[in-house]
Structure formats: structure tokens, C-alpha cells
Amino acid sequence: MIQRRLWGLLAGLALVLGLWARAEAADPVVMDAAKKEGKVVWYSSLGLSVGQKVCDAFNKKALGITCELARDGSQRVFQKVMQEASAGLAIADVVHTSDISHFLDFQQKGMLMRYLPAGADKFRADFRDRDGLYTILRGTPYVLAYNTQKVSKADAPKRWRDLADPRWKGKLVHAHPGYSGVVMTGILGLLPVLGGWDYYAALAKNNPLVVQSAEDPPMKVAGGEAWIGVAGEYNFYRTARKGDPIEIVFPEEGVPFVTSANAILAKAPHPNAAKVFTDFLFDKDAQQILADDGLYVPNEAVTYPKDKRPLKELKLIKVEPEEIQKRDDEVKKKFRELFGV
Amino acid sequence: MPGAAAGTASGARAGWGRLDAAPAVWLLSAAILAVLVVAPLAILLVTAVRVPEGQGFTLANFFEAFGEAIYRGPVGNSLVYATSVGVLSVVLGAPMAWLVTRTDMPGKAVVRTFTIAAFVTPSFLGATAYVILAGPNAGLFNVLYRAVTGAEGALFNVFSMAGLIYVTSLYTFPVVFILTSAALTATPADLEEAARIAGAGRLAVMRTITLPLALPAIVGGFILAFLEALVLFGAPAMLAIPARFHVMTTQIWAFFHYPPQVEVAAAYAMPLLLVAVVLLWAQRRLMGRRGYATVGGRATAAAPVKLGPWRWAALGACGGVLLLSIGLPYFALLRAALAKAWGLGWSWQNVTLRNFRYVLFEFDPTRSAIVNTLELAVVTATLAALLMGAIAYVAQRRLITGARALAFLAMAPLAIPGIVLSIGLFKAYSRPPVLLYGTIWIIFVAYLTKYLPIAYTACHAAIQTVHVDLEDAARILGANRLVAFKDVTVPLFGAGLVSAWLLVFLPSLRELSSSILLFTTRSRVVAVVIYTLYEEGLWEAVSALGILLLGLTLILVAVAQRFLGRRFLQT
Numbered sequence: 086m087i088q089r090r091l092w093g094l095l096a097g098l099a100l101v102l103g104l105w106a107r108a109e110a111a112d113p114v115v116m117d118a119a120k121k122e123g124k125v126v127w128y129s130s131l132g133l134s135v136g137q138k139v140c141d142a143f144n145k146k147a148l149g150i151t152c153e154l155a156r157d158g159s160q161r162v163f164q165k166v167m168q169e170a171s172a173g174l175a176i177a178d179v180v181h182t183s184d185i186s187h188f189l190d191f192q193q194k195g196m197l198m199r200y201l202p203a204g205a206d207k208f209r210a211d212f213r214d215r216d217g218l219y220t221i222l223r224g225t226p227y228v229l230a231y232n233t234q235k236v237s238k239a240d241a242p243k244r245w246r247d248l249a250d251p252r253w254k255g256k257l258v259h260a261h262p263g264y265s266g267v268v269m270t271g272i273l274g275l276l277p278v279l280g281g282w283d284y285y286a287a288l289a290k291n292n293p294l295v296v297q298s299a300e301d302p303p304m305k306v307a308g309g310e311a312w313i314g315v316a317g318e319y320n321f322y323r324t325a326r327k328g329d330p331i332e333i334v335f336p337e338e339g340v341p342f343v344t345s346a347n348a349i350l351a352k353a354p355h356p357n358a359a360k361v362f363t364d365f366l367f368d369k370d371a372q373q374i375l376a377d378d379g380l381y382v383p384n385e386a387v388t389y390p391k392d393k394r395p396l397k398e399l400k401l402i403k404v405e406p407e408e409i410q411k412r413d414d415e416v417k418k419k420f421r422e423l424f425g426v
Numbered sequence: 427m428p429g430a431a432a433g434t435a436s437g438a439r440a441g442w443g444r445l446d447a448a449p450a451v452w453l454l455s456a457a458i459l460a461v462l463v464v465a466p467l468a469i470l471l472v473t474a475v476r477v478p479e480g481q482g483f484t485l486a487n488f489f490e491a492f493g494e495a496i497y498r499g500p501v502g503n504s505l506v507y508a509t510s511v512g513v514l515s516v517v518l519g520a521p522m523a524w525l526v527t528r529t530d531m532p533g534k535a536v537v538r539t540f541t542i543a544a545f546v547t548p549s550f551l552g553a554t555a556y557v558i559l560a561g562p563n564a565g566l567f568n569v570l571y572r573a574v575t576g577a578e579g580a581l582f583n584v585f586s587m588a589g590l591i592y593v594t595s596l597y598t599f600p601v602v603f604i605l606t607s608a609a610l611t612a613t614p615a616d617l618e619e620a621a622r623i624a625g626a627g628r629l630a631v632m633r634t635i636t637l638p639l640a641l642p643a644i645v646g647g648f649i650l651a652f653l654e655a656l657v658l659f660g661a662p663a664m665l666a667i668p669a670r671f672h673v674m675t676t677q678i679w680a681f682f683h684y685p686p687q688v689e690v691a692a693a694y695a696m697p698l699l700l701v702a703v704v705l706l707w708a709q710r711r712l713m714g715r716r717g718y719a720t721v722g723g724r725a726t727a728a729a730p731v732k733l734g735p736w737r738w739a740a741l742g743a744c745g746g747v748l749l750l751s752i753g754l755p756y757f758a759l760l761r762a763a764l765a766k767a768w769g770l771g772w773s774w775q776n777v778t779l780r781n782f783r784y785v786l787f788e789f790d791p792t793r794s795a796i797v798n799t800l801e802l803a804v805v806t807a808t809l810a811a812l813l814m815g816a817i818a819y820v821a822q823r824r825l826i827t828g829a830r831a832l833a834f835l836a837m838a839p840l841a842i843p844g845i846v847l848s849i850g851l852f853k854a855y856s857r858p859p860v861l862l863y864g865t866i867w868i869i870f871v872a873y874l875t876k877y878l879p880i881a882y883t884a885c886h887a888a889i890q891t892v893h894v895d896l897e898d899a900a901r902i903l904g905a906n907r908l909v910a911f912k913d914v915t916v917p918l919f920g921a922g923l924v925s926a927w928l929l930v931f932l933p934s935l936r937e938l939s940s941s942i943l944l945f946t947t948r949s950r951v952v953a954v955v956i957y958t959l960y961e962e963g964l965w966e967a968v969s970a971l972g973i974l975l976l977g978l979t980l981i982l983v984a985v986a987q988r989f990l991g992r993r994f995l996q997t
Contacts, residue, residue, distance in 0.1 A: 133962050137790065155947045158961050160683055164943065167686070168849070172856040174863065190685070256563065261667065263680050294585065294668045300963040307769030309564035310557060324963055329769035413685065421496060425670035
């Protein structure tokens, strides 16, 4: 008992010392202004438990700034930011959604503040941005996964094209690009690799269950309603980790890399607190929380769970945000033509 | 004219009783209603004809919305869907209401309680449970069917129009049930007994007395169920999209997706409004000239119809419906709620209470959401019942010209999908002078607006059974309108108000479609928390919270039944 307390005390002491050092590192003018602002409001589509952990970790630093997390799905974060901006309400400071094309919209409307977090120059190349308006906070490959109780490892598909095999007719689940940014990015990444829409026309013949969000396929595969599903690796990874019978496959043709950005709003009501928080978000501690949850992050100082494949082993397909913005309508129309919704 | 009505007040008594409050009440209600309904409707209309991102007005949004065949298809789908749901809700709800109010069927209280439990089940929760029960590949029904018959395919595929209609109806029939049973209880059984004594057979009594008496309520229930299905999002999103078709609400949601086409969405919502107008007009044509008032109020509790051996068959039928709507879906949810990972299926190693602990104690937003939800439901229900009681009274008694228009306004929100309503509300209340956004009060306004129609329907059905002669008698005896209202109408009408209150309170516990766009960190509600967990893929936690919501409802219903006794939902 006493021993535990002693450890706690020591840990606290270490934390205080660590804080001291970190506080010194940050720009003192910004830090002082941030303390006066007192809080930072983060609109985030990061998974709820992870987002909360990040906020709690920030609050534990006791910088005199409180992190307030407004967690919501990507589309609604986007919608809320837009509708608040159109009403002239400045509520959110920092915004994170999984759909990178949202940030192009913010950018075009001049809604973003130019800011790069400390250490951004050392980030992995896949994550680096070009204009310094937003930074990639996390990424996940677009993969397929199967139910291990229904499909044996030998039978499991190894390539994207295998999904078009008639043997999987009525056994597939696919999320909708109109609702899920992950799927939109995934399809755009695969189109050139698989030689255009013919692949999707063949896939449509297999009559997959079309669901809305990228969180749906893992549930359908876990329950056995579908045997094989397509979504973000992160979506499957978290379900599998609970113990559900799911195995992830990184198809041979390559996996589109879905990146999600984070940015400070130009009209942030707490601009300095937003900078301090953004630095924290890309610093090792916060990035480690994301990595522990199964996300790939830009900061290379983190360690990944043992069951995660290292990014450098994967054949990543890069998809430019402009491409998503430009071809959004085309993909939705073509998807609707082929799949009916 | 308000003045004209005021002038009719009798001056027999002194003091405040001299003042006839009807015009004042009417004016106040009219003002509140105008703000609640006209503001978002006007915004919706203006948005539909506005040039996107520009100045001026245009009809291009309508061409965009209805120009392509793929966008017109969902309109037909929605009509088929809503009509079928309305019919099925009546087929299920009306006979059950009759059985519970007019017969000696055993287990009435249980049937009533579980019907109300169906009423508060969010449709997306019911739909997800049915994916587990009736999914073509892993659904329990179909697995069982294949095991028993050795067949290959599926007995029932929930991902279909039929599946969608079926699942939705299981959670909308309670509206018909509650309205019909309220109407049946409020009308005395004397008439039926008189007919029986006069020699009419049971069927003749049913056809000539009972059915006509209950008809306004049944038609009202049909319209509510129809319109609820028309603007429903949760169940169609989970069942129609996998079945490869859109209904109007899922299409509207698609318009809101990146890049959002708010103007096209608003234009696309217009037929919903049109359908509501036509329905309400048809209702008035159908019902308008009939008088249903039964002078005695709820005087006699007549002897119930003896069903003989059929009483058990009747209970079996009610039980069957409730098994499909509550029993099996919540069994599926319980199974997931108690699982570490529900994909692993039944086994003792997989059983845990961790999910309940998580949603109650570890997951921060739950408790504040429960408090918010209860607060919102109580305040909304109280205000809606009082406001609509007043308006239904004034409209039905034709105290003031224009009251009918108010009645229509009260019904108009039915035709606005929750997501469209919340956009209108957001625009109306997110800047000074009325800055409600960021508090639970904007959600309150949304709920109040959304549930005006249901409160109005309940009040309207109740007031129709209290004959104006009773008040007139009181007024001839010297009471002014207010006193007559207080001493005669309120006691007779009170039960109607209570059921209106409950009809608003209960669905407020599960409202999702407008809350989801209006909530902020400090104003979460239970349905939003459930949906957030669902989006996270935490199916086990979703189930646990769904079961807690059911438990909370059953407790509240039990308490209400204890305190209100026979007046509970007028039965």
C-alpha cells in the first residue's frame, strides 16, 4: 500500500519535472496566451474512447488549459463546422475528420489557420502535407477481412480480384462511398490498379450487402451475416481485438492508404490554446495513444502493437485529396449505377 | 375575430372569472405555434428556391432534385413503404386496442406495458436486432429454418422492402394502439350495450357502433404511422440501403453528404410536405361532418365483451405480436449485451457484465445524457400537452375563426424529416437574439415542434368525445366559458391530456434524427449516445444501453400505471 503510494508520488514528481521541461520548450508567449484562454474545443471524429484518452492525457498535464472533446461522425463534424461558420458562430478551435476532402473545402473557404505542429518536418513522408494548413493525424489502409469461422485461411481471398469470384455471391459486405470517406478513398485508389470500373461491375454481380459506414462491415463479418468485408484496416482491427473471429487480408495488388487530417480553424476562439493542443496531439505521448489503438500515425517515435503490420511492409497506394474532391460525384454516380444505391 | 368571442362571455360572476380567457389562450398558443412551426418551415421553403452559394431565387433545385429518374424512384418507394406501414400498424394496433379495452382477455396490463415498450424502442435499434434475427445468412430465423427444413436459401430476408415494412410496423403500431384504446375507453360502452339489447349481433355492433366511434382515432393513428414511416431515417438506413434501394429520407441524407447540397435537399423534401397536406385534408373530408361526441364522458365501465375460449387465442395473438416486436429483438440485444465479443456466439467464457459497467460508469457521457433526456422529455411533454390541449379545444369548439388553420399548423411538422427540421432550427436559433444552440433548449424546441402533431392528435381525439352540450349546460347555469372549461371540460378531458403527455414523453426518450445534428458536448441525449456507440462499432455496448433504456421505460410505465391507475393512457 505504502509502496504503491510512494510510486505514485514518484510518478507525479516525474510528471511535474517532465512538464517543466516541456513548458520551457513551447513558445512562452503562446503558452501564456493559451493559459489565459483556458480551454480548447476539439471537434473530432476520432474513435470515442481514443479521443477521450487523448483529451484526458492533455488535461493531466495541468497546463491550465482544458481540452473539451466534441466527438461525432466525420460527416456530422463537417456539417457542424460548416453550419456554425455560416451562422457566424466560433465554437470549435481544432477540427479532425477522417475525410480529407473536407479539409480542401475548409481551405477553399479560407477557414483554416496556417500552423504546423512542432516536429512536423520529421514526420513520415506518407503523412506530410503541402501547404501547412492541415496535418495528417492518422492513417489506415483500405483492406478486406473475413470471418474465420466461415472461411478457411486457404480459401480466403488474397487479391482484390478474388472478391469477384462467384463463389462469394451473397457473402460479401461493402460500405458506401457516398457515406464513408474511407470507401471513397479506397475505390479511387483501386480504380487505376484494378483497371477501372469493370472490377466493380463484376463485384456488383456478387450481390454484396451495401452498408453505410465503414464501421458496419466489421459488425456484419463478426456476426457471420457476411463472410468477407471491405473497409479500413483500423475498423476490422478493433473488432478483431475484442475477440471477434476476424482475420485481415492485405491484398497483393496493394492497399489504398486512407489519411485523415487535423487543423486549426482560422476563427478559433482560443487560437493559442489550439496551437499548444496541436503540438501535443502530434507529440509522442498522444501519438502513442493512437498507435496503441491500432492507427498508423506520422510521428515515428511511437511503437505499434505487435499484431500490427509495419507500414513499410505494406504496398501502399497513395490517393491525392484533390483527386477525391474532383471525382467524388463520378464515383457516387457510377457506384449507384452498378449497385443501385 | 378574437373580440367577437370575448364578447360572448357571460358576466354573471365577478372578479377574474368575468374575463373570458379563450381568446388570450388562443393568441398565446397561436404565437408560440407560429414561432415553432412557421420559422423552420419558412426557412425550408426559402432554402428550396435559393441559389446555392449565391444571390437570388431559382427553381433549378427542383430540377436537380427530380430531374433524374434515380432521384424520382425513392419517392415511389417512400409512398409504398409509408402506406404499407400505416395499414399494417392499423391491422396490428386497432384490434389489440379493442381487445385490451373492451374484452375480458387476460393479461391486459402486460400487453399494454409491452406495447409501450415497443413505442420507445428506437427504430434503428429494432432494425439492428432484426439483422441478427432475420439476416439472410446468419439470422437466427434463417439458420433455424435451414436446420429444420434442410433448405438452402433464406425464409425471410430482412434486407428487402417487405422486411423494412415489417420491422418498422412493429414499432409504429403502438401509436394506433394508444390512440384507439384512448378513444374506446373515453366513449362509454352504453351504446354498444343498447345495440346488443336491441338485438344486434356482435358483428353488427362492431360495424355500426364500435368501429365508427373509434374511427377518428384509427384514421389519426394511420396518418401518424404513415407520416412517421415517411420521415423515418434509422430503419431504412439499415435495411433499405443493403437491399439496394433508397427511400426519400436516405436520399436526403445522401444530399447532405460531401459535398452538401442543402438547397437540393430542401427542394427534395417538398413532396413530403405536400403529402402531409393532402392527408390532413382527406382526414378532414372524411371525418368533418360526423359528430362523435358522447355526452356522458367516461361514465360507465361496462361489462367487457366475453370472448369465451377465444380469450386465450386473443392473448396468444397479442403475445405473438409483442414477441416479434419486443421479445425476440431484445433477446438478440441481451445476447450481445452480455457478450465479450458477440461474434463468438453463446458460451460461458463469452459472458460478461463488463458492457453494462462500461456504459453506466466508465463511459462518461451516459449519465449526463440520461439526465438530459429525462429533463427534455418531461418539459417537452408538459408544454406540448398544455399547448395542444388549448388549441384542440379552441379548434374543436370553433371559438375563433382561423382555429382550423392553427390545427393544420400543429400537424405540419409531421412532414418534415428530423434532419431537415434541425437544419431549419439551427438557422433560426443559432444567432442573436435567440441563441439556443449549444444548450439542450434547442433540442427542446426541436422535440416540441416534432411532437406537436402527436399531442394535437391525442388532444383532438379526446376533445371530440366531450360534447359541447355539457359546457353549454354549465354556461346556462351561469358559469362563464373559463369556469365551464375548468369545472366541466378539464375533468372529462384530463385523461386525454395525460395520454397526450405520455405520447410525447415516451418517444422523446428515444428521439434521434433531430438530436443528432443539434447536440453538443454539453447536451447529449441517450439516443445520440447509443448511436455514437453504434458508429464506433461497439455493438455490445449499444445493446447494453438499449436494454437499460428499455428497463428505464418499463419502470416509468409501472410508476405511471401505479399513480394514474385507470387513467393511464385512458385505459
